[in-house]
Structures are given as structure tokens and as C-alpha cells.
Amino acid sequence: MTDESTDVFTPDKRSAVMRRVKGRDTTPELKVRKILWGLGARYRLNRRDLPGSPDIVLPGRRLAIFVHGCFWHGHDCARGARVPKANREYWTAKIERNRARDARASAALAEAGWRVETIWECEMKDEAALANRLAGLVGKNLSKA
Numbered sequence: 001m002t003d004e005s006t007d008v009f010t011p012d013k014r015s016a017v018m019r020r021v022k023g024r025d026t027t028p029e030l031k032v033r034k035i036l037w038g039l040g041a042r043y044r045l046n047r048r049d050l051p052g053s054p055d056i057v058l059p060g061r062r063l064a065i066f067v068h069g070c071f072w073h074g075h076d077c078a079r080g081a082r083v084p085k086a087n088r089e090y091w092t093a094k095i096e097r098n099r100a101r102d103a104r105a106s107a108a109l110a111e112a113g114w115r116v117e118t119i120w121e122c123e124m125k126d127e128a129a130l131a132n133r134l135a136g137l138v139g140k141n142l143s144k145a
Contacts, residue, residue, distance in 0.1 A: 007086050028121045029055050029067040035131050041138045050114070052105025063115045063137060066102070070121045074099045077122045 007014055024046055033056060036043060044057045047064075054064035070080035074095040084091050106116045117137060123130050135141065 024055070026067065026069070028069070028119070028124050031124055031127075032056065032065065032067050032119055032130070032134065035127075035134050036138065039131075039135055039138055039140050041134075041140075051108035051112070052102065054105075054109070054116075058138065061115070061138065062113060063117065064109050065137075066106075066116070066118045068102070068118055068120055071095075072098060073102060073120075075120050075122065077120070079122060080120075 009017060033043070033045075036056065036058075041058055041061075044059060046053050046055060047057045050057065050064060052064075052066065055067045056065040057063070058065075068075065070077050071082065072095070074080055102118075106118075109116045115137075119130070119133075123133075
């Protein structure tokens with residue numbers, strides 16, 4: 001390996017690692033879906049006919065939910081603010097493209113009359129707060145449930 005490449009994996013191993021990064025049915029997404037189901041909300045997944053193909057769509061409520069990983073979508077939390085040491089320019093540009101794409105999708109959905117919510121990976125740490133937020137989105141009062 002040259003000085004430019006500080007990756008700890010071989011190119012084949014790095015490729016295998018990156019292939020395992022999922023775009024749907026992630027652990028945070030499954031957690032949000034479980035909470036919504038428990039609240040009685042029924043939803044559709046990954047509606048490709050909507051801008052950005054939202055992770056979770058509640059059509060009757062005109063609500064589109066994106067469940068974002070903090071690193072991949074450049075959240076302002078500690079994990080999202082981390083920039084890899086190797087290939088820094090590539091990752092900075094990639095995350096910025098992701099953020100721009102997310103903003104375009106949200107704007108297009110809002111323009112079409114949808115409510116758009118983004119649930120961040122770091123929000124999964126406080127499950128009670130997440131459940132309260134989701135209950136508010138679907139119009140349920142958890143204190144009565």
C-alpha cells in the first residue's frame with residue numbers, strides 16, 4: 001500500500017464491507033416501524049412513486065418518514081460530524097451529495113402536500129422520546145394508551 005491509501009482493508013475486503021451496508025430494513029428503520037405498528041399506524045414502505053422513496057409512508061396522514069443514519073446523511077451529532085481520516089475528500093463530497101439529495105426530496109414532497117419527518121439514528125437511544133414523537137405524528141396520546 002502507498003502512503004495515499006491508509007485503508008486498513010484490502011480493496012476486495014473493503015468492497016465486501018461496503019456491500020453489507022443496507023439501504024432498507026436497517027435496525028433503526030425496523031425499530032421505528034415496530035413503534036408505529038404498536039401505535040396502530042399502518043404504513044407502506046419505500047414508495048418509489050414519491051420523491052426520495054421515503055422509508056415509511058403513512059398515506060392516509062400524508063406523512064413521509066425518512067430514517068437516516070447520522071454518518072451517511074451528515075447529521076450534526078457526534079457520529080454524523082465524524083469525517084473518516086482515509087479518503088476524506090471523497091467522503092465529504094459523498095455526504096454533501098446525500099444531504100443535497102435529501103433536501104431536494106423533502107422539498108418536492110412538501111410541495112406535493114406531504115408532511116416530511118426525518119428520524120435520525122442517534123434518536124434511537126431514547127426509545128420513550130422516540131415513541132412520544134411518533135405518537136404525536138400519528139395523532140395518538142401515549143398517556144391514555
